[in-house]
Amino acid sequence: AQTVTQSQPEMSVQEAETVTLSCTYDTSESDYYLFWYKQPPSRQMILVIRQEAYKQQNATENRFSVNFQKAAKSFSLKISDSQLGDAAMYFCAYRSAETSGTYKYIFGTGTRLKVLA
Amino acid sequence: DTGVSQNPRHKITKRGQNVTFRCDPISEHNRLYWYRQTLGQGPEFLTYFQNEAQLEKSRLLSDRFSAERPKGSFSTLEIQRTEQGDSAMYLCASSLGWGATDTQYFGPGTRLTVL
Numbered sequence: 001a002q003t004v005t006q007s008q009p010e011m012s013v014q015e016a017e018t019v020t021l022s023c024t025y026d027t028s029e030s031d032y033y034l035f036w037y038k039q040p041p042s043r044q045m046i047l048v049i050r051q052e053a054y055k056q057q058n059a060t061e062n063r064f065s066v067n068f069q070k071a072a073k074s075f076s077l078k079i080s081d082s083q084l085g086d087a088a089m090y091f092c093a094y095r096s097a098e099t100s101g102t103y104k105y106i107f108g109t110g111t112r113l114k115v116l117a
Numbered sequence: 118d119t120g121v122s123q124n125p126r127h128k129i130t131k132r133g134q135n136v137t138f139r140c141d142p143i144s145e146h147n148r149l150y151w152y153r154q155t156l157g158q159g160p161e162f163l164t165y166f167q168n169e170a171q172l173e174k175s176r177l178l179s180d181r182f183s184a185e186r187p188k189g190s191f192s193t194l195e196i197q198r199t200e201q202g203d204s205a206m207y208l209c210a211s212s213l214g215w216g217a218t219d220t221q222y223f224g225p226g227t228r229l230t231v232l
Contacts, residue, residue, distance in 0.1 A: 004159075006159075033219075043225075044120075044121075044223045044224065044225050044226075045160075045208070045210075045223040046223070047220050047221065050220075091159045091160070093159075095219070102173060103148075103165045103167075103172060103173055104150075104162040104165060104173060104175070105150070105160075105162060105221070106162070107159030107160045107161070108159050109157065109158055109159050110157075110158070110159050
C-alpha cells in the first residue's frame with residue numbers, strides 16, 4: 001500500500017522569504033501523480049501544484065515549485081517570496097495512475113505554515 | 118457560485134442516531150469523492166463515484182456508512198447508528214479530468230459532532 005509522510009507538523013517563514021515543505025512517499029508503482037494542496041483556516045482545500053511521475057522536469061506555478069526526486073521518493077514544495085496569504089495547512093497527496101485500477105488519493109498529515117510579518 | 122457545496126455545514130447528533138450529508142458537485146464534473154478528516158490529520162479517502170457508479174470504497178469504511186449518487190448529480194453520505202468516533206469533518210470533492218489533469222475541487226465540508 002502507498003503511504004505519504006510529512007515530517008514537519010509546523011513551519012514558520014518570514015514574509016518575502018523562501019520556505020521548503022517536505023514530503024516523502026512509499027510506493028512500488030512506477031507511474032503515479034503527486035500533488036500539493038493548501039487548506040487555509042476555515043476555508044476550502046485548493047490545489048497548489050501537481051507533478052506527473054514520468055516527467056523529470058519539476059513543476060512550477062508562479063511562486064510555487066517542487067523538487068521531485070523519484071528515486072528517493074521525495075516531493076518537496078518550495079514557496080518563494082512568501083506572503084501572508086500563504087499561511088495555511090499544506091497537504092501532500094499521492095494518486096496512482098489510471099492503469100492501477102484505483103482512483104483514491106492518499107494524503108499526508110499536513111504541515112502548518114505560519115508566515116511572519 | 119458554481120463551486121462544490123455541502124449541506125449541512127455543521128451537524129450535532131446523539132450517539133446511535135442516523136445522519137445524512139449532501140454534496141452538490143460542480144455541474145459538469147463526473148467524478149465525486151468523499152473524505153473524512155479528523156483534527157491534525159489529512160483527508161482520508163472514503164469512497165469514489167464516476168457518474169452514478171460507486172467504483173471504489175475504502176476497506177476502512179464501516180458497514181454503517183453508505184453513499185449514493187443517483188443520476189450522477191448530487192451525492193449523499195449516510196451514517197447509521199453514529200458513534201463518537203465518527204466525529205470528524207466530512208469533505209466532498211468533484212473533478213473532471215484524467216490523470217494529472219484530474220483536479221479535485223473541494224467543498225467546505227460538513228462538521229459532525231456525535232455526543
